[in-house]
Amino acid sequence: MSAPRHILIVEDSADDAELAARALRRGGCELTYERVETPEAMRAALARTKWDLVIADYSMPHFNGLAALQLLQEQGLDLPFILVSGAVGEDVAVQAMKAGAHDYVLKNNLSRLPPAVERELRESEVRREGRRAESRYRNLFASVPVGVFITTPEGRILEANPTFVEMLGFEDAQSLKQVNIGDLWAHPEERARLTALIASGGIEQNFEMEFRRRDDSVIWCAESARAIYDAPGKVDYYEEVAVNVTARKRVEEEVSRARSLALDSVRLRSDFMRNMSHEIRTPLVGIVGMSELMMASEMTAEQRECAAVVGGCADSLLNIVNDILDFSKLAAGTVVLQHFNFDHLELLETLVNSFAGAAHAKRIELALYVDVKMPTGLRGDPTRLRQILKNLMSNAIKFTSAGEVLVRAFRMEDSADQVLMRFEVTDTGIGIPPQAKGLLFQPFVQADGSMTRPYGGTGLGLAIAAQLAEQMGGEVGFESEPGKGATFHFTVRLEKGAEIVRPWMTASAISMFKGTRALIIYDSPLGRQIISECLWSWGISNMPLGSGAEALDSLLAHASTGTQAIALVDERLPEALKLARTIKTHPSLKGTKVIMLGAEGTEKNSTAAVDVWIAKPIRPSHLFNGLFELFSDAHHDGAKASRLATLSPLAHAKHEWRKGVRVLHIHEHILNQTIMAKQLSVLGYTEEVVEDARRGLEVASGGGCDIVLMDCEMPAMDGYQATGEIRRREGNTRHVVVIGLTTSATEHDRGRCLEAGMDGCLNKPIKLNALAKALDPWAPRVSALA
Secondary structure (H helix, E strand, O other): OOOOEEEEEEOOOHHHHHHHHHHHHHOOOOEEEEEEOOHHHHHHHHHHOOOOEEEEEOOOOOOOHHHHHHHHHHOOOOOOEEEEEOOOOHHHHHHHHHHOOOEEEEHHHHHHHHHHHHHHHHHHHHHHHHHHHHHHHHHHHHHOOEEEEEEOOOOOEEEEOHHHHHHOOOOOHHHHHOOOHHHHEOOHHHHHHHHHHHHHHOEEEEEEEEEEOOOOOEEEEEEEEEEEEOOOOOEEEEEEEEEEOHHHHHHHHHHHHHHHHHHHHHHHHHHHHHHHHHHHHHHHHHHHHHHHHHHOOOOOHHHHHHHHHHHHHHHHHHHHHHHHHHHHHHHHOOOOOOOEEEOHHHHHHHHHHHOHHHHHHOOEEEEEEEOOOOOEEEEEOHHHHHHHHHHHHHHHHHOOOOEEEEEEEEEEEEOOOEEEEEEEEEEOOOOOOHHHHHHOOOOOOOOOHHHHHHHOOOOOHHHHHHHHHHHOOOOEEEEEOOOOOEEEEEEEEEEEEEEOOOHHHOHHHHHOOOOEEEEEEOOOHHHHHHHHHHHHHOOOEEEEEOOHHHHHHHHHHOHHHOOEEEEEEEOOOOOHHHHHHHHHHOHHHOOOEEEEEEEOOOOOOOOOOOOEEEEEOOOHHHHHHHHHHHHOOOOOOOOOOOOOOOOOOOOOOOOHHHHOOEEEEEOOOHHHHHHHHHHHHHHOOEEEEEOOHHHHHHHHHOOOOOEEEEEOOOOOOOHHHHHHHHHHHHOOOOOOEEEEEEOOOOHHHHHHHHHOOOOEEEEOOOOHHHHHHHHOOOHHHHHHHO
16 A cells, blocks of 8 residues: 655645545545645745645635745755646646646546646656666766777777776786787777778767677777877877776666656656547537537527627637647657648648638638649648648638738649648738747747737647648748738648649640630739639630729620630629629620629529629639530530539538438437437438447447447447447448547548548537538438448
C-alpha cells in the first residue's frame, strides 16, 4: 500500500478544500492535506513540510491562484501545481499554463481532479528521475580518467601520462611504449578512418572507439586528436586525448530508460488531449445537430435567427477546439504528413465554395484563380494543405468588411518529380499595423489585441499554417498596408502524382467553342479578369464590361457578323434580369446565349431569358461545364432556364427511394443516437439505432439493415473491430455498406477506416448535408438490390 500523498490546498473555503479532498479519495488517492489562504501561511507551510502537490483556488479575495503559483516559484520549489476554479475561461487557462501551472479543473467537475493529480504526480516523478539520472551521468563523467599521449604517424608511442597507462592496464609508461598504438585498437580499420578525418580537417574530436587492454579486455573511449606538422608540411606526430566512456555507455542505458518514462508522459498528455477533444465534441454534436434540425423545421423568423446564432457559435467553438488540438500536436511533433494523390484544382474549388455563404453574407466578392493549363496531379497531404488555406481564407473574410477576397495558385518551380506550388490569399480588409508584423505568426497572439473582442479567435491559425508549410518544405509570408488589405502567401513542395487531364484540355471539347465571342458583364473588376483569362485559355474571344448598356451596344454592333455570342451576366448588377430579357427579345440578338452568375443557394426565378445559371464563386470546372452545356446536344429542348450548375443533396424534398433504405446507427451515447435518428428521419431514411457494437452485429448479420453508420470510438468493441467482424460473418454472400463516424476524419483516419473494411467515413459533429452526401450514393444501389 503506497504512503498517503501530502497535498497543500490554497483555498479560502474550508468546505471547498474538503470537497476537493473527498473527490481525490473517491478517485483512489490516499492523502493528507493542509489548507492555507494567505501568502504568509503558505510560506510557513512550504518551509515546515515537504509537499507532493499544490492545489490552488484561482479566485480568492486577497490571494489568488496565480499569486500562489508565483510564490511557489519564488521559493524554488518544483512541485506539481493544479488550478481549481468555479469558472476558468480560455484566457485564464492559457495565462495559467504560460505561468507554469500544470493543469486546471473546474469546481463543478471535480471528477477530473483525481486523474489530473495522478498524472501530474507521475510526471513530477519522471522529472525527478531525469534529474537524478543526469546527476549520476555528470558525476561519472567527471570521475572518468583522461589519458593524454603522443604518437608518431607509424603508431609509436612517444609519451603517455600515468592515467593513460593505468587505463590500458600496463605497469608503467616504458612498457606501454614498447607496443604500437595500432595494436591496441580493437578495430584497426577505425584508426585508419580517424587518421583520414584528421588529414582532411586537421583535428577530430570525440571519436568513439574501443581499446584492447593488456589483459585483453576492451574499454570504450572517446578520442580527440590533432596533427602536428613539421617544416616540410608532413605530419610529425599526433597529440591525442582519450576519455574512458565505458561508464557513460552504461549510464546511457539508464538515460534510455528515463527517456522511455518521458515518452510515457508524452503519451499520457496526448491521451488527455484526445479525451478532452472527445468530451468537448460530444455536447457539440448535440448543439450542432439540434440547431440544424431546428433550422429545417417550421419556425418563426425570430426563432430561426436564434437557431442560426446557436449553430454559428457551435461552429466557432469547434474551430477553436480543432486549432488548440492541432497546435498541441505540432508542438509535440506528432503530426505526420500523409502522401496521397490528389487533384489540387478540385481541392481549391471545394474549399472556396465552402466559404461562399460567409462571403455572400458580407457581400464580399470571392474569387479563385488557378492556372487552368496545369495538367499534372499532385501527391502530398491534401488535408494539411486544405487546413493552411482554410486558416488564411477564414482570416481574409473575417477581417474584410467590403470588397474582395482572391485565392490564387500557380507553380513556381517544376522538376521531373516535384513541383513547388505558391498559394496566395489577397483581401481588401483592414490590413496589419507595422508594430504587429513581428508577432503575427506567434501562437496565442493576434495582430492587434484590441481586435480580440470584435473578431475573436485563438490566435493559433497563422502559427499552425506556418508550421505546416515548413513541414511541407515551404514557408509563409505576407504583405500588407493598414487599411488597404493584405496578401498572405505560402509555398509547399509536392511530388508529382498521377496525371490529370481535365475536360477543357481535350481538343474535341474546346473545338466546340470555335468562333464564339463572349461578353463578361460583371460587378467586380477582379471577377471580370479571372473569367476573361479562363475564356481565352479555351479559345473564346471575350470582352470584360462593367455595365449592361455597354454590353447591349457591343452585341448590337457585332450582330451582323454571324458570330455565336454569349453574355455572362453578374446577378448582382441592378439591371441583370432586365438585360437578359432585352437580349432574348431583341430581334437582332435572338441567337445570343445568356449565362447568369449568381450566389449558390439563392432563389432563382424561372425565366426563359436565362439559358444556364452558374453558382458563384466562379470555379473553372463549373464555368466550363456551363459553357459545355450550351454547346452540347444534351438539352436541345431549350428548357435549361433557372438552374444551378450544382445542387445540394438537401435542395429537394424527401426522396421516396430513401425510405426503402434501412440505416443502422451504432453509437453508445444517447445524445448522438437521438440526433442521428432525427437527421435520418428528416432525410427520409428508415432508421434504427442501437447502443453497442455487439447488438449492432446481431442486426447487421441478421440482414436487418442496408447501411451501417458505425461509431469508431466505442469502448468495449470499437468500430474498426466491429466492421472486421461484419465482413468476416458476411463472407462473399452480401456486402453491408459501413460508414465510419470519427472525431477527426483526416486522410489517415480514412485509410484506417478503409483498411478495417469500411466504405467511407464522416467527421463528427455530422451535418445534414454531409450525411446526405455520404448516404445517397449508396442508396440507389441498395434499392436496386432489394
